[in-house]
Amino acid sequence: MEVRHTTGPDQVPGLDTEALRSRFLVQDLFGTDEVRTVYTHEDRMVIGGVRPSGAPVPLRTADPLRADHFLARRELGVVNVGSGPGTVTADGSEHQLAAKEVLYVGRGTREVTFTGDGSAAFYLVSTPAHATHPTRKAGLAEATPVHLGEQRTSNERTIYKFIHSDGIPSCQLVLGITELADGSMWNTMPAHLHDRRTETYLYFGLDPEQRVVHLMGRPDQTRNLIVAGEQAVISPSWSVHCGFGTSSYAFVWAMGGENTDYTDVEPYPITELR
Numbered sequence: 146m147e148v149r150h151t152t153g154p155d156q157v158p159g160l161d162t163e164a165l166r167s168r169f170l171v172q173d174l175f176g177t178d179e180v181r182t183v184y185t186h187e188d189r190m191v192i193g194g195v196r197p198s199g200a201p202v203p204l205r206t207a208d209p210l211r212a213d214h215f216l217a218r219r220e221l222g223v224v225n226v227g228s229g230p231g232t233v234t235a236d237g238s239e240h241q242l243a244a245k246e247v248l249y250v251g252r253g254t255r256e257v258t259f260t261g262d263g264s265a266a267f268y269l270v271s272t273p274a275h276a277t278h279p280t281r282k283a284g285l286a287e288a289t290p291v292h293l294g295e296q297r298t299s300n301e302r303t304i305y306k307f308i309h310s311d312g313i314p315s316c317q318l319v320l321g322i323t324e325l326a327d328g329s330m331w332n333t334m335p336a337h338l339h340d341r342r343t344e345t346y347l348y349f350g351l352d353p354e355q356r357v358v359h360l361m362g363r364p365d366q367t368r369n370l371i372v373a374g375e376q377a378v379i380s381p382s383w384s385v386h387c388g389f390g391t392s393s394y395a396f397v398w399a400m401g402g403e404n405t406d407y408t409d410v411e412p413y414p415i416t417e418l419r
């Protein structure tokens with residue numbers, strides 16, 4: 146488990162490209178038959194990835210958690226961002242996850258394992274939890290789709306909300322998938338802030354030779370990160386998080402913080418971005 150400390154917005158102007166990437170970009174999250182995790186002190190969110198190819202791969206506890214099992218005080222969202230199906234087993238219950246299906250795993254679950262033939266890739270997001278909510282799976286059909294944007298602004302997209310106050314209940318985790326329509330490149334424009342929540346984006350569905358130009362930072366002082374598929378960006382509460390791809394793509398957005406109300410966001414006018 147890699148640990149990342151918090152960054153204040155006043156530190157950003159002093160960071161060069163590599164320093165910015167080492168703080169906010171997460172690369173190499175998906176190892177074959179090995180769960181890799183990053184613990185950010187931004188709302189204590191843990192993100193992880195695994196591409197299982199044979200025997201079940203366990204989610205092991207790690208020293209920074211000081212817990213005898215990973216979910217002793219945490220809840221977990223799992224998204225299959227791969228191309229084929231895989232299985233997540235939670236305390237003996239098997240959950241088949243097709244591509245773009247989501248599993249919420251409640252606090253206190255002792256044993257979580259991932260199984261697949263190399264075509265499933267499980268993205269993990271975990272936040273601290275004070276109560277146990279039931280483990281529950283959902284596919285795109287059960288998520289509430291919201292169609293946003295238009296072709297004229299190159300941001301036609303569908304937002305599927307899975308874990309939130311009107312969907313799968315959780316303590317603080319809010320999670321969904323956004324798919325860009327063919328020919329649309331922009332996500333989240335106008336950009337927004339949510340001071341009460343940290344957010345991570347995990348881009349996927351991008352060909353290896355394509356990239357997303359992700360904008361971050363205070364909205365009046367933006368910086369960019371060039372992001373490949375299966376890489377994640379950590380957005381502290383003060384940072385915008387939006388971007389455009391060199392092709393269409395999808396991403397998992399996940400938040401942790403004060404509330405699970407997806408609508409608690411403050412849009413920032415495009416004309417005020419700097």
Ligand SMILES: O=C[C@H](O)[C@@H](O)CC(=O)C(=O)O
Nearest residue numbers: 302304323332333334398410
């Ligand atoms: O706080 C909400 C998140 O940033 C995303 O849901 C935004 C998003 O998927 C989009 O506009 O494309």
Ligand SMILES: [Zn+2]
Nearest residue numbers: 337339344386
């Ligand atoms: Zn957001």
